[in-house]
Amino acid sequence: MKIIVDTSIWIEALRTGGRKDFLIVEELKDLVRDHRAVMLGVIRQEILSGIREVEDFRTLQDYLK
Numbered sequence: 001m002k003i004i005v006d007t008s009i010w011i012e013a014l015r016t017g018g019r020k021d022f023l024i025v026e027e028l029k030d031l032v033r034d035h036r037a038v039m040l041g042v043i044r045q046e047i048l049s050g051i052r053e054v055e056d057f058r059t060l061q062d063y064l065k
């Protein structure tokens with residue numbers, strides 16, 4: 001089964017490396033490894049819109065492909 005992951009979960013994982021909500025981020029990692037995590041385009045856009053530096057934007061954009 002595929003799981004649509006909300007923006008707040010992606011941001012938590014990307015911003016803090018999961019230090020704050022470790023269990024949630026570990027579950028996300030499992031979903032990604034199992035190819036069950038789904039990132040909708042609107043969520044990708046929302047995440048990228050918060051990036052201020054061009055280089056960081058490009059790096060994350062490539063990473064999220």
